[in-house]
Amino acid sequence: MISFVIYSLFIFLMFLITNTIILYYIMINNNEVQLNERKILLIISHPDDECMFFGPTLLFLRNRKNQVHLLCLSIGNESGLGEIRRNELESSCITLGIDIENINIIDHPSLQDGPKNNWDPTLISNIINDYVTKHKIDIIITFDEKGVSSHPNHIAALNGARHFIQSVTTSNDIILYKLLTVPVLRKYISILDLPLTYLFKNRNNLNHLIFISSFTNFIRARKAMTSHQSQLVWFRHLYILFSRYMMINELQLVNIN
Numbered sequence: 001m002i003s004f005v006i007y008s009l010f011i012f013l014m015f016l017i018t019n020t021i022i023l024y025y026i027m028i029n030n031n032e033v034q035l036n037e038r039k040i041l042l043i044i045s046h047p048d049d050e051c052m053f054f055g056p057t058l059l060f061l062r063n064r065k066n067q068v069h070l071l072c073l074s075i076g077n078e079s080g081l082g083e084i085r086r087n088e089l090e091s092s093c094i095t096l097g098i099d100i101e102n103i104n105i106i107d108h109p110s111l112q113d114g115p116k117n118n119w120d121p122t123l124i125s126n127i128i129n130d131y132v133t134k135h136k137i138d139i140i141i142t143f144d145e146k147g148v149s150s151h152p153n154h155i156a157a158l159n160g161a162r163h164f165i166q167s168v169t170t171s172n173d174i175i176l177y178k179l180l181t182v183p184v185l186r187k188y189i190s191i192l193d194l195p196l197t198y199l200f201k202n203r204n205n206l207n208h209l210i211f212i213s214s215f216t217n218f219i220r221a222r223k224a225m226t227s228h229q230s231q232l233v234w235f236r237h238l239y240i241l242f243s244r245y246m247m248i249n250e251l252q253l254v255n256i257n
Contacts, residue, residue, distance in 0.1 A: 020194050039067045040141065047075065047085040047086065050093060050224070054245075055249075056212060071127070096221070102135075121160045143158050145158060162254065176256070180251070197250065210250050
């Protein structure tokens, strides 16, 4: 009986790996996303969010001649390392191909890093409005309602972006995408989540975007992660190896009523 179970698990694993490899090469060579030569703003909450969660998105967009901007809503000063983390973020962004002049890091007393700190969506909306107006941004990308890790600061980024779209009349032509959070078991199986990603894929390509990193882009995202030396504790190395977000990003269009 035990031998049968082990054999069945082995067959299932081989089936999963085989299908993952096939899907990987199909999807990476036939990416249907049509985002070219746009001005795109990624809004994150803390230094290291850009490579922990958005690496596949950033690296794909840079390869399509988009002008990518990054707005970080805090310097990540929860442990008193804010200035160090600011420099680490700049180094990471340069590795990911974001021009230094397109990086804006906010240090506001009401936007301090911490799960118990509630961020005002109106304040965030005003910050976004200033940046979008100055740089003529077309597309905004940020977290979703679950913030990948349920961190309140991540969720606040979406609330602020949504508030901006809803309240600012000049934002009518701006598109807002959110990074989809997946169940915890899917978060840590890396590229092996690809069959499930494909299975649940929304066929409307304008509303649902999927970005998959090549091996080269994965190595670059990993290098960007190592820029954050102050945060590179042992479990972050495991995260780099096993996190789905190092290889796969799904973005969903946010419908603003």
